Amino acid sequence: MARTRILRKKMIEILEREGDMTGGDMKHHLDNELRWGGGSINAVVMLLRRNGEVEKKGMEIYNNKAKRHRQIIWGLKE
Numbered sequence: 001m002a003r004t005r006i007l008r009k010k011m012i013e014i015l016e017r018e019g020d021m022t023g024g025d026m027k028h029h030l031d032n033e034l035r036w037g038g039g040s041i042n043a044v045v046m047l048l049r050r051n052g053e054v055e056k057k058g059m060e061i062y063n064n065k066a067k068r069h070r071q072i073i074w075g076l077k078e
Helices: 002-018 024-032 039-050
Strands: 054-064 068-076
Touching: 002 024, 002 039, 002 054, 002 068, 024 039, 024 068
Parallel strands: none
Antiparallel strands: 054 068
16 A cells, blocks of 8 residues: 555656656656566556546557557646
8 A cells, every 4th residue: 555655656746747658658767766666567557547636648659560559648637
């Protein structure tokens, strides 16, 4: 429980400092700033989804030859 609270506070700090970002970017920042890291991408995105201060801002879509990659952009609520 305490780890989740620490991660949520750190996510808010990172979004205030860096601005809107994807879940992968958030995981990268958490891994660099916390000794134990942010966990898996799925865990980081689930924490972003359940945080009341964070909302979806948009979506990035990358088209490759055979694949399409979609990433949600997360940011603080206005």
